[in-house]
Amino acid sequence: MPRLEETFAALRAQGRAGLVTYVTAGDPDLDRSAQVILALDRAGADVLEVGVPFSDPVADGPVIERAAERARAAGGTLATTLDLVARVRPAVRAPIVLFTYVNPVLAMGEGRFAARARAAGADAVLALDLPLEEAGLFRRTMASAGLDLVFLLSPTTTDERIARAADLGSGFLYAISRLGVTGARDAVPPAARALVERIRRRTSLPVALGFGLSRPDHVRQVGRFADAAVVGSALVSVIAEAAASPELIPRVEQFVRRLREPGDGRTEAP
Amino acid sequence: MFVKICGITRLEDALLSADLGASAVGFVFAPDSPRAIAPEQARAIVEHLPACVSAIGVFVDAPVGQVREIAAFAGLSAVQLHGRETPADAASAGLRVVKAVPATREALDGLGAWPVSVTLLADAMDGARRGGTGRAADWAVAREMARCRPLLLAGGLTPDTVAQAIREVRPAGVDVSSGVELAPGIKDAAALRRFFEAVGRESSEGLPAFGRRDPDERGYFGAYGGRFVPETLVAPVEQLEQAYLEARRDPAFATELSALFAGYVGRPTPLSEASRLSAAFGGARVFLKREDLTHTGAHKINNALGQALLARRMGKTRVIAETGAGQHGVAAATACALLGLRCEVYMGAEDMRRQAPNVARMRWLGATVRRVDGGSRTLKDAINEAMRDWVARVDDTYYLLGSALGPHPYPLMVREFQSVIGAEARRQVLAQAGRLPDAVVACVGGGSNAIGIFDGFLDDAGVRLVGVEAGGVALDPGRHAARFAAGSPGVLQGTRTYILQDADGNIEPTHSVSAGMDYAAVGPEHAWLRESGRTEYRLASDQEARAAFEELARLEGILPALESAHAVAGARRVAREAGPGGVVIVNLSGRGDKDMDTMGEGLTDAAS
Ligand SMILES: Cc1ncc(COP(=O)(O)O)c(C=O)c1O
Numbered sequence: 048m049p050r051l052e053e054t055f056a057a058l059r060a061q062g063r064a065g066l067v068t069y070v071t072a073g074d075p076d077l078d079r080s081a082q083v084i085l086a087l088d089r090a091g092a093d094v095l096e097v098g099v100p101f102s103d104p105v106a107d108g109p110v111i112e113r114a115a116e117r118a119r120a121a122g123g124t125l126a127t128t129l130d131l132v133a134r135v136r137p138a139v140r141a142p143i144v145l146f147t148y149v150n151p152v153l154a155m156g157e158g159r160f161a162a163r164a165r166a167a168g169a170d171a172v173l174a175l176d177l178p179l180e181e182a183g184l185f186r187r188t189m190a191s192a193g194l195d196l197v198f199l200l201s202p203t204t205t206d207e208r209i210a211r212a213a214d215l216g217s218g219f220l221y222a223i224s225r226l227g228v229t230g231a232r233d234a235v236p237p238a239a240r241a242l243v244e245r246i247r248r249r250t251s252l253p254v255a256l257g258f259g260l261s262r263p264d265h266v267r268q269v270g271r272f273a274d275a276a277v278v279g280s281a282l283v284s285v286i287a288e289a290a291a292s293p294e295l296i297p298r299v300e301q302f303v304r305r306l307r308e309p310g311d312g313r314t315e316a317p
Numbered sequence: 318m319f320v321k322i323c324g325i326t327r328l329e330d331a332l333l334s335a336d337l338g339a340s341a342v343g344f345v346f347a348p349d350s351p352r353a354i355a356p357e358q359a360r361a362i363v364e365h366l367p368a369c370v371s372a373i374g375v376f377v378d379a380p381v382g383q384v385r386e387i388a389a390f391a392g393l394s395a396v397q398l399h400g401r402e403t404p405a406d407a408a409s410a411g412l413r414v415v416k417a418v419p420a421t422r423e424a425l426d427g428l429g430a431w432p433v434s435v436t437l438l439a440d441a442m443d444g445a446r447r448g449g450t451g452r453a454a455d456w457a458v459a460r461e462m463a464r465c466r467p468l469l470l471a472g473g474l475t476p477d478t479v480a481q482a483i484r485e486v487r488p489a490g491v492d493v494s495s496g497v498e499l500a501p502g503i504k505d506a507a508a509l510r511r512f513f514e515a516v517g518r519e520s521s522e523g524l525p526a527f528g529r530r531d532p533d534e535r536g537y538f539g540a541y542g543g544r545f546v547p548e549t550l551v552a553p554v555e556q557l558e559q560a561y562l563e564a565r566r567d568p569a570f571a572t573e574l575s576a577l578f579a580g581y582v583g584r585p586t587p588l589s590e591a592s593r594l595s596a597a598f599g600g601a602r603v604f605l606k607r608e609d610l611t612h613t614g615a616h617k618i619n620n621a622l623g624q625a626l627l628a629r630r631m632g633k634t635r636v637i638a639e640t641g642a643g644q645h646g647v648a649a650a651t652a653c654a655l656l657g658l659r660c661e662v663y664m665g666a667e668d669m670r671r672q673a674p675n676v677a678r679m680r681w682l683g684a685t686v687r688r689v690d691g692g693s694r695t696l697k698d699a700i701n702e703a704m705r706d707w708v709a710r711v712d713d714t715y716y717l718l719g720s721a722l723g724p725h726p727y728p729l730m731v732r733e734f735q736s737v738i739g740a741e742a743r744r745q746v747l748a749q750a751g752r753l754p755d756a757v758v759a760c761v762g763g764g765s766n767a768i769g770i771f772d773g774f775l776d777d778a779g780v781r782l783v784g785v786e787a788g789g790v791a792l793d794p795g796r797h798a799a800r801f802a803a804g805s806p807g808v809l810q811g812t813r814t815y816i817l818q819d820a821d822g823n824i825e826p827t828h829s830v831s832a833g834m835d836y837a838a839v840g841p842e843h844a845w846l847r848e849s850g851r852t853e854y855r856l857a858s859d860q861e862a863r864a865a866f867e868e869l870a871r872l873e874g875i876l877p878a879l880e881s882a883h884a885v886a887g888a889r890r891v892a893r894e895a896g897p898g899g900v901v902i903v904n905l906s907g908r909g910d911k912d913m914d915t916m917g918e919g920l921t922d923a924a925s
Contacts, residue, residue, distance in 0.1 A: 101822075101823060102692070102823035102824045103692070103697065103701055103809065103810070103823075103824050104701075105547065105701050105704045105705060105810065106547040106705075106708065108705070109691075112691065119823070124821035124823070125821055125822065126821065149545060149808050150807050150808045150809065150816075150818065150822045150823075150824075151821055151822030151823070152822070153806075153807055153808060153822060154807060154818060154820065154821060154822030155821075155822065175547055176545045176546060176547055176808070176811075177545060178544065178545070178546060178547075178548060178551050180535060180544060180551075181535075181543055181544065181545055198548070199547070199548040200548060201547075201548045201549040201551075201552075202549075203548075203549050203550075203551070203552040203553065203711060204548060204551070204552065205552060208551070223548065223549060226549055226708060226709050226710070226711060226712075227549075227705075227708055227709035228705045228708055228709065
């Protein structure tokens with residue numbers, strides 16, 4: 048069974064919502080990025096999103112944009128991201144989703160990218176600026192390499208497109224909690240739940256909700272209606288603040304454990 | 318110019334009118350008219366019309382319910398009320414309305430009573446027969462009307478009189494019926510052709526060439542274009558496309574824009590022969606298309622007004638834009654001031670420094686200038702920031718993109734608004750040089766001024782279309798902005814096109830002395846035209862652009878924008894290639910006031 052499918056099946060069996068974490072590959076540098084990914088897995092993240100550093104991340108807010116800049120300054124590229132995945136894969140339990148803009152993939156060649164990503168042990172790909180309409184060939188290439196393709200769905204996405212994304216996507220669907228770029232926020236907007244429910248009516252694929260989630264109570268709240276909560280910018284901020292400190296790895300681990308602790312309570316009283 | 322062929326009863330006449338360039342065809346639903354048509358017949362014709370031709374139904378004092386019913390049944394895009402309907406009737410129709418008014422003093426005085434959403438048509442009406450009388454309207458009164466409001470002119474126009482009518486009345490469009498007929502309701506193909514030729518020669522307020530060359534339904538020009546946007550922007554971009562396609566079929570939209578072009582922008586801009594420059598180049602006669610003489614001083618205003626009208630039509634209250642040289646930012650701020658929209662402009666910190674006068678202009682025009690410190694702090698980064706803003710505020714915000722770039726429909730829309738440049742230039746060069754040019758030369762930043770002027774000559778196979786990219790200081794990474802000379806296909810900011818990128822697919826930094834050319838991607842339609850062999854691209858270096866700036870100033874008394882100076886520099890070789898007796902048009906996209914800081918204070922004076 049593909050690793051993502053297995054992970055979400057296990058979460059359902061346990062009656063628990065998952066935690067998906069995002070970090071940018073190579074932030075603050077390749078070695079420590081490898082250690083960060085191992086720490087996330089140790090701390091119990093259920094799915095690991097690994098971002099490919101890109102020069103023009105239009106869908107990202109300043110926190111992840113800065114992370115891409117740090118990673119690029121340390122030599123990070125799509126190729127080093129794939130090497131990084133290959134390096135950590137043997138020691139990591141969680142499925143790994145490559146989070147990327149489409150141009151680096153096109154520059155490598157879609158076929159070559161798919162083969163290398165698979166060989167490195169990646170499980171899925173999410174291309175931020177590749178909407179359904181442009182994804183036909185890309186999806187076939189990923190599928191024939193055995194990679195899941197994850198689509199983002201937004202509050203602006205129509206029901207008809209949700210159905211198509213459910214058709215074309217696999218692994219899980221990623222719901223965006225609100226309009227806007229990535230970046231930590233104080234609260235989970237009420238519309239998030241409505242979107243997840245709208246998606247659920249059209250698919251049995253697992254749904255992860257992300258964008259803006261930053262605290263344990265957000266994760267707990269989202270866990271009540273989605274299969275998983277995604278935490279990105281808040282985690283990336285922890286890395287940014289501790290980048291120069293020997294405490295980097297313990298802090299990352301502690302941050303994720305704290306996110307998770309109350310997160311087991313899908314059945315917990317509100 | 319908006320041309321409506323009215324009194325259509327036969328499919329062949331409708332199709333020929335469409336082919337010749339009609340913006341609309343009219344069907345008369347007044348039962349006692351000799352040109353009356355049944356709704357079923359009209360519907361059968363409307364089904365065959367190309368999408369860009371509107372079907373307008375003419376009614377005389379019909380009950381509003383009936384008007385609505387026929388409009389829905391026959392697929393009309395507007396109705397023309399030709400009887401004693403009042404402003405209240407027009408407002409209550411719930412449809413796009415053209416209202417015929419007599420060209421009389423009395424009607425002129427009452428013009429203000431008609432809602433602006435109603436397009437007015439001046440006709441020679443009398444009490445007994447409501448229009449279609451074949452008699453000429455009073456042109457002097459019609460002229461007064463055309464000063465107040467975008468006006469369609471009807472009433473006894475013929476292939477022989479329409480040119481003079483356009484000259485005297487300066488309408489936004491013309492409407493003809495009996496003047497191109499063999500018998501009532503039966504059009505004369507030869508007369509139709511002569512009518513369109515006469516309009517083409519004369520129409521001075523050129524309308525954008527809407528709907529002539531659309532990309533495929535996914536927004537591709539060949540392998541280039543498309544729509545590579547984050548999920549949240551998919552729906553807003555689709556809504557934008559729908560709104561645009563609808564707007565360009567609406568006569569009120571076209572007439573309002575063409576009235577602004579004439580009355581606000583100062584179109585048509587002249588085509589000036591540059592005799593001393595021609596002599597210095599030692600080849601062909603060089604003509605300059607003077608977009609520098611538009612209000613705000615660059616071609617950018619053509620697109621900014623078109624899109625700002627669209628924003629207002631879509632009910633958006635907040636407009637955002639990016640700018641490089643500041644010309645698009647100024648144009649957007651201007652259009653927003655004119656239409657009462659809030660405007661925020663993203664601009665790279667580096668560009669704010671080198672185009673400081675334009676920053677001040679935007680602020681005076683009421684816009685907020687938002688400084689962008691990310692990346693290379695130039696145009697590309699300003700676009701990134703504008704896209705981020707848009708994603709967060711799609712509900713109330715319209716993104717007014719300034720060049721023929723970005724996701725579909727922007728490249729199409731920007732080209733169509735800018736196509737007025739090429740349409741005018743073609744007419745003017747035929748009148749002034751008596752022939753088509755050997756070549757048309759334009760600078761290519763994102764590609765909007767170039768695609769706008771090329772559009773007028775694309776079908777003239779003998780005319781070379783030459784784009785000039787920024788060669789910067791050298792063809793090494795980061796030292797130029799030559800996408801075709803040194804780039805490769807990729808995806809940037811929503812579109813697949815030629816971009817400057819490294820082996821890992823990251824966008825390379827760019828350099829040009831001119832902010833408007835300092836950008837890593839080029840409009841997708843250029844990539845396609847180049848691949849098809851129809852257009853060619855060359856380079857002008859920073860130094861060549863500076864030299865051309867100076868030469869044009871000294872020889873012709875014109876300070877060009879540094880962007881446009883690249884076109885002048887590129888034209889030097891093209892003029893020699895065309896040789897004496899040849900004709901070359903250079904698109905002078907903007908004026909150079911903004912570049913005084915960059916150019917210094919006439920440095921060579923010190924030497925002379
Ligand atoms: C005067 C002028 N010309 C040309 C350009 C380049 O843009 P485009 O290639 O879209 O015409 C600019 C852009 O700022 C400009 O201000």
